[in-house]
Amino acid sequence: MHLGAYTACLHDRPLDESLKILGELGLTSAEINTGGFIGTPHIPIDDLLASAGAREDYLGRYAQAGITLTGLNCNGNPLNPDPLVGPRHADDLRRSIELAAALGVKRVVTMSGLPGGHPGATLANWIVNPWDSQFLNALDYQWQEVAVPFWRDIQARAADADVKVCIEMHPQNLVFNPPTLLRLIEQTNATHVGAEMDPSHLFWQGIDPVAAIDHLGDRVFHAAAKDTRINEENCRLVGVLDDRFTHTPADQNPLGLGGNNTLNQWPEQPAWQFVAVGRGHGDEFWVPFLQALHRVDPGMAVNIEHEDTELDQIEGLRLAAENLIAAGRKAGL
Template identity: 55%
Template sequence: MKLGVYNAILHDRTLPEAITVIAGLGLTGIELNSGGFLPATHIPTFDDILVSDTARDDFLGLFEGTGVSIAGLNCNGNPLHPTAAIGDRHAEDVRRSIRLAERLGQHRVVTMSGLPGGEPGVTQPSWIVNAWNSAALDVLDHQWRIAADFWRETDRLAADHDVKVALELHPQNLVFNAADIVKLVDLTGATNLGVELDASHLFWQQMDPVAVIRHLGPLIFHAAAKDVRINTAAAALYGVLDNRFRRLSPDEPRTNLGGDEWANEWPKDAAWDFVALGRGHDVAYWTEFLRALHEVDPDMLVNIEHEDVSLGRIEGLEVASAVLLEADAALSASLVGSA
């Protein structure tokens, strides 16, 4: 497998500086953000690369001799958002990322399935968490029609460009568990839609990432190495759907998600937290995570995503990469031993 880093945590550096950090960690891949919620910071010549072989070759030349190469593109966003200023732009980012991937010799684009509004004419998405009543199923029927139309067309584009689109199973999206991705593929007849297996969002939903990998098999296209710690005392009071977020004011540092939407502040004593690898699940667990991915594809791209706010950018990557490399070495040793 190819082990790397999703580059958003290194957006404070230039691309060559980010590559140097990743090489110093002993990793070999960088997953480049190409739009959506975050800008394509490390692809400043994006538009030129789409049309110019010289621009493409100049960009690829930045990786020569570094020991680090591109390990997929990432444009996580909401391409089905009912507000055009967000949904239309994020949808176009997905299409542009597919075209860019082909230009760069890449075959994986990571994104999210998106989430439409609950009925025609609304401006905000509506996430049905538990469809126990018939009205909720009516909303889902409406949303699935929108999603199927978009992803059917996008799948054709991806197939035309020899790209697999890997959807992160992320809550507040229509597709957030194993049943949903199977439903989307069945509805669309897709050949190039599958999953980016980010373990973190499965952990806090009380799902088992290893079981999900083995259940979905060839629908797993790509993976993110990101851990979660359940804080049992808070979870006992608030559950894993802990919703005590705080709205950040315009004079506070905050992340724009498109239009006039912004990321909120996490609860201070949250029921669960994103943590660096090893702080929620040990090396033995990550070894089995890699083993399951290896069973699907020995060349799977597995990239660290660092969102542990208790650790600095480099510190968090160092902690995570040490665990991931130890797990990979343990897997390799066990495969040799069983040969």
């Protein structure tokens, strides 16, 4: 099993420095961003697609650092009805599959995407409690008219490239839990589309990630190490569907997410929040989590995704790495 990190949190540092940091933390795996919500600070995609020599040199930098490139990540919304976002994110995914095949990297991480609720819609529409028939009608449109045709094409491209596309089950997407993942797999007859098992988004939905792994089995292709802390006192009042986000002021340079969209600010006292590995759940979770992944695939990559706003980029990575490596030892891996 490979324990590593997704390097988006080191976007302001050169690739070689980022790989050096991972190695010093005892990690052996890296996942690199290739589009979607985030840019491509650590990978020159056009050069690599154009030149076998460039690919050899690029992979050589990983070998020299003692790091394996285990995944490309292009998380975004490829089904977004916004013409400034959806088509670009979809193209990023298609190109990432092509690049993965050229580099010999077998995993591409992404999200399923979220369409609008009807033809001609301009805003994505996440429907999670369709008690009214109009919402089921909208879901039928989203799945049958938009998602299934798109993902049938992605499945075909991934199979031709011998690359596994790993969907992060992420709220604000059609696929956000094991049943919706299985629905996508079944409706597209997918063999090369499966799960990126990120427990952080499952925790706050009340889903047991270990049970999810056992349920999905070999449909789990890849994994993230990101923790979630449920703030019980706040959660008792607002529940997990906490909508008290606010716009990030323009003078604070909000992170662009494509088109005119930016990342919002979290509530001051959130019901839950992302934290470094070990700050939400201890070994009682991380040890069986790694063991469950190992049962599915002993060679699986588990890459830290650092989004703990209470810790800086290096401090958060270091703590997550220490706790993840310790859990791996206790798991006997």
